[in-house]
Amino acid sequence: MGKISIVGLGPGDYSLISQGALEALSSSSNVYLRTKKHPTVEQLQDKIQYTALDYFYEKEDNFEEVYGQIAKFIVEKGKNEDLVYAVPGHPRVAEKTVGIIEGLCIVNNLELDIIPSMSFVDAMYNYLGVDPAEGFKLLDAFELEESYIDISTNTIITQIYDSFIASNVKLKLMEHYDDEQEVCIVNGAGIKSLENKTYVKLYELDRKPELFSYLTSLYIPKGDKKLYNTVHDLQNIMKKLRGPSGCEWDAKQTHESLKKYLIEEAYEVVQAVDNDDIDELIEELGDVLLQVIFHCQIGEEEGFFNLGDVSSSICNKLIHRHPHVFENIDIDMNKFDKTWEELKKKEKGETSVTEGLQRIPQFLPALTKAEKIQYKVALVGFDWDNIGDVCKKVEEEYKELLDECKSRNIKYIKEELGDLLFSIVNLARFLQVDPEEALNLTSKKFIKRFKFIEDNAKAMNKTLEEMTLEEMDKLWEKAKFQ
Structure with a gap:
């Protein structure tokens, strides 16, 4: 059983490699480099023997697969021999392979030693003359689409290799920052002979392709103009409105007092859709989102729940109800409605169809509620065979209503009128028309x-x-x- 030592090569200047890293590299005849495209490697060539793993980048379609394959390769080698695996910068900073290797070493009971050197982040802050104690966020250009952009803190984005990547980064950042936001393109941080920085407006980021290489990172200082385009922004506004110096009306609202507003806003969204008015739809969806955040803020103040709990609940629900997407389970999509109901029953701990019927909200519009009841029982086979039978039922209920009208007994008239409406809703369901x-x-x-x-x-x-x-x-x- 071997031992794996992971060492950092520093940001690129030979003087910034740690003594421990140098000793590990020079004392081993079994050295692997994640990539030889690093300035330090040129200065180490006469001092160490190594195998570069750049060829993995040519074998796989994306970086995640590359990192996974490199990690597996290193761990397999490490099962039988001592080796040194070297990565640019600090092994713990923006090095995906290190985390994967560490996990695999635990599973395979392999000894792992991590030997740090200066990270490129340290080098960047030193070069820019900025104190990292002010706070910063480190992001990967290839994962930016999934990342949370926080303009209230300094941000560093790595792996901006070319103007194409820079263009994608620019478009993403412009969703959060003002177009005129000043950003800094930093090259070769920590390499005295290569260090340079260029300040540009965000909208100009991709206009100078000569500025981008594998040594390029982007530094974005805190945003100076708020766009208010995230749920987090809305949360902060709601906290202020309900805070000590906020609005008296907002502060006194409760879950109970807000019920009618959520219903009203939902109907206004529907009207915006019917009006085919995008601007109106944006506004009304915002009003619905406000109600969600309002309830979450009250829940957080009372100590019962917050937005994270609400988000977790719906995410888990969607994952559970789509096993064909998240668990690769084969599902007959022609029977998906039935599968959906079965999954809901399992979530709620229900053992009968009736429990599901009783769970339908009492305050739904009567036609909608009737349709939901019929839909649920139809899934278990309690349904007419064809539309002709449905029409006969409508005629039957109509005649029964006429008979009760002659008796002028309001109790039975109301009952028969309800039966007629219920049968008409059933007809609408067969016709696939929303009643x-x-x-x-x-x-x-x-x-x-x-x-x-x-x-x-x-x-x-x-x-x-x-x-x-x-x-x-x-x-x-x-x-x-x-």
Whole structure:
């Protein structure tokens, strides 16, 4: 069983390699370099024998696969022999292979020793004359899409090898920083003969391709103009509104008092969609998001939950309900609705279909609730075979309603009217029509036609009360063709 020693080569200047790293490199005949594309390697050539692993970059499609394959290679070698694995900078700073190797060593019970040298981050701050104690965030250009951009702290972005990568970085950063934000392109930090820095506006970042190489990093000082375009920004605003120097109205709200606003905002989102108005949709979705953040802030103040709990809950739910995406489990997509309901039952600890029906919110619009009930029982086979049977049921309920109308017993009339509406919702489900939407369209159509009647009445210098029903019926028929 061998031993793996991981050493840092420093930022690039020979004087910045640690004594421990030099001793490990010079005393071993079994040295592997993640890459020989590092200025220090040229100065070590006469002092050490090594094998460069750059060829892995040509074998794999992306960096994650490269790092994984290099790590596996080193660990397999280390099972049988002592070796030294050398990486640029400090082994603990922005070196993905080191973390993977460390994990594999634990699994394989291999001895691991990590010998540091100065990191390129230290070299950058020394060169820029900035104190890292002010705080900073270190990001990888290849992982920027998934990273949280915090403009309230200094940021360093590594691996900006060329203007194409710089362009992608620029576009991502412009979602968070002002276009005029000053940034610094830093080359060769820690290598006296190569060090240079160029300050440019963010929008100009990719306009000088000659500035980019494998030694390029980007330094972005704290943003000086807030764009307010993250959920974190909204959280901070809500904290201030409910804080000691905030707004009295916001501070006194509760989960109970906010209920109606969430419902109202949700309906306004639907209206924006119906209006096909993108600006309105953006605004109304923002109002819905505000309600979510409002409730989370109250939950955090009361000590019961926060936004992290809410986010964790929905993320875990989505992962659990999509095993075909996250666990590569084969699912018959023709039966996905049934699978979805079964997964929901499992999450809720339900053992019967009835429990799922009882869980449907009481305050849903009646048509929507009826549709949900029918949908859930249909999944377990309690359904009509064809639309003809559904239509017969509608006719049957209509006749029963007429019979009760003759008796004038309001209790039974209400019951039969409910049965008729329920059967019509079932018909809508078979026709794949949203009953709420259908009824809203009819209401909208009714208002338009009634307006036609009222406008014509005014043109005749009449009020609606002065018109006969026959006159209004004639105008109603004309309205159908408007």
